[in-house]
Amino acid sequence: MSLRLFVCSACGRAVFPHLLLCPDCGSTDWRREPVDGGVLEAVTDRGVVRLGAVRTSSGPLVIVRVDGDAKAGATVQLDEDGDVPVASG
Amino acid sequence: MVERSNAVIVGAAESPYSRHPPEGTTTESLLADAFVRVLAGTGIRREDVDGLGVASFTLAPDRAIDLAWKLGVRPRWLMDDGNGGASCIQLLQHAMRALDAGDASTIVLLSGDHFGADDFRQLVENYNRTTAQYLAGIPHGGPNALFAMLTRQQMDAHGLDREDYGRLVVSQRRWAGLNPGAVYRAPLTLEEYLESPVVVEPLHRLDCVPVVSGADALVLRAGGDGIRIRALHALHNHDGQEGDGLRTGIASIAGDLWRDAGAGPDEMDVISVYDDYPAMAIAQLNDLGFVSDGDVGGFLRRRLDEEHLPVNTSGGQLSAGQAGTAGGMIGLVESVVQLLGQAGERQVENARLALCTGYGMVLYRYGACANAVVLERE
Numbered sequence: 001m002s003l004r005l006f007v008c009s010a011c012g013r014a015v016f017p018h019l020l021l022c023p024d025c026g027s028t029d030w031r032r033e034p035v036d037g038g039v040l041e042a043v044t045d046r047g048v049v050r051l052g053a054v055r056t057s058s059g060p061l062v063i064v065r066v067d068g069d070a071k072a073g074a075t076v077q078l079d080e081d082g083d084v085p086v087a088s089g
Numbered sequence: 090m091v092e093r094s095n096a097v098i099v100g101a102a103e104s105p106y107s108r109h110p111p112e113g114t115t116t117e118s119l120l121a122d123a124f125v126r127v128l129a130g131t132g133i134r135r136e137d138v139d140g141l142g143v144a145s146f147t148l149a150p151d152r153a154i155d156l157a158w159k160l161g162v163r164p165r166w167l168m169d170d171g172n173g174g175a176s177c178i179q180l181l182q183h184a185m186r187a188l189d190a191g192d193a194s195t196i197v198l199l200s201g202d203h204f205g206a207d208d209f210r211q212l213v214e215n216y217n218r219t220t221a222q223y224l225a226g227i228p229h230g231g232p233n234a235l236f237a238m239l240t241r242q243q244m245d246a247h248g249l250d251r252e253d254y255g256r257l258v259v260s261q262r263r264w265a266g267l268n269p270g271a272v273y274r275a276p277l278t279l280e281e282y283l284e285s286p287v288v289v290e291p292l293h294r295l296d297c298v299p300v301v302s303g304a305d306a307l308v309l310r311a312g313g314d315g316i317r318i319r320a321l322h323a324l325h326n327h328d329g330q331e332g333d334g335l336r337t338g339i340a341s342i343a344g345d346l347w348r349d350a351g352a353g354p355d356e357m358d359v360i361s362v363y364d365d366y367p368a369m370a371i372a373q374l375n376d377l378g379f380v381s382d383g384d385v386g387g388f389l390r391r392r393l394d395e396e397h398l399p400v401n402t403s404g405g406q407l408s409a410g411q412a413g414t415a416g417g418m419i420g421l422v423e424s425v426v427q428l429l430g431q432a433g434e435r436q437v438e439n440a441r442l443a444l445c446t447g448y449g450m451v452l453y454r455y456g457a458c459a460n461a462v463v464l465e466r467e
Binding site: 048049053060064 | 219222223224226227228229230234235237238239241242289290329331453454
């Protein structure tokens with residue numbers, strides 16, 4: 001399943017991870033919306049797993065597990081594995 | 090302009106840091122040891138202590154009141170602060186105002202941790218709800234991987250290489266060699282730094298703080314002789330975790346701090362910046378204006394390596410060790426010890442002004458808490 005960001009129902013501001021009040025308008029009402037992907041801004045290899053930071057096309061920067069060997073600067077697809085965001089491609 | 094406090098810090102002490110503490114060591118035994126030491130060093134009697142503040146990750150489920158009971162203190166002012174690397178300047182900020190207002194006359198601030206076999210893993214995986222829900226399952230393995238990415242981004246932003254970071258680490262080890270309380274004191278060469286085993290690229294073992302058991306303590310009084318607090322500022326959650334992580338909240342308070350202190354970076358005799366990772370110590374030095382021309386690499390080469398600018402003169406957390414939340418007090422203790430002229434072989438001559446920062450609480454991507462203080466020996 002595509003990664004779902006938290007989008008403010010009142011003003012449309014997207015965040016990840018979940019916050020209590022919208023940083024922009026203060027609303028407490030969120031909906032989940034899938035995001036297509038983003039750009040891998042940073043990546044590091046722990047040995048057991050690769051970690052990355054992805055700037056999503058909707059704005060938020062998300063810490064992800066990187067499946068595959070995408071390099072910094074690459075455009076990646078974003079999915080969810082439980083609560084864990086996963087980048088690939 | 091924030092009103093200056095009349096409170097003074099009259100003493101500082103440390104329960105010795107240890108990689109492998111004796112059997113039976115507990116967080117509360119370390120905090121008690123720091124408490125006894127700081128009273129002994131100042132000659133203040135336990136019955137005169139009417140304020141107690143504590144910062145510790147591993148004291149739970151106990152709190153400041155449990156400690157007050159077991160130490161035999163009857164405080165009129167009592168405070169817990171769990172905000173990691175910023176907790177002790179945070180405690181100081183509250184304590185000095187309590188003293189000014191008359192809520193207490195003598196306050197002891199304690200900070201320390203002892204990690205058992207599984208405590209550290211538990212701490213990093215459950216650091217906050219966000220970490221437990223969104224990071225631990227990656228598995229991110231704690232903050233190293235996050236700061237590895239930040240370090241790489243800082244390298245790209247400022248054209249730094251591993252040797253540049255090594256200059257900070259080697260310089261702190263040089264100071265640690267003069268501090269009997271530091272856990273790593275053996276001289277370190279840049280070559281040895283570069284060859285240390287990789288942890289998470291680009292971080293190697295000597296870029297990561299050694300976790301130790303230990304505790305620190307400060308005593309404050311409402312007035313009289315002691316170390317004065319010229320200025321203290323804080324800004325937490327300055328960018329909602331939406332910035333680049335390389336500009337800390339300290340950048341936002343630096344202007345007010347120097348204005349209220351009536352002094353600037355060049356006038357600091359002793360500098361203590363929170364050094365959970367070399368990249369973050371460097372980020373704070375930059376945020377505070379120590380790198381006047383924006384040339385971070387040149388600053389590390391010239392000011393730190395060649396001119397021995399007194400940064401983290403205890404050895405910092407990177408060489409003296411990180412005793413959990415005491416990492417937020419190690420710089421304060423060192424500042425006070427230096428200003429009181431009690432620093433032994435590593436004493437900075439005629440130290441009169443000291444800068445100390447707090448930084449920490451990695452909510453998602455990087456530390457969200459930031460504070461800083463300028464201390465003065467009158």
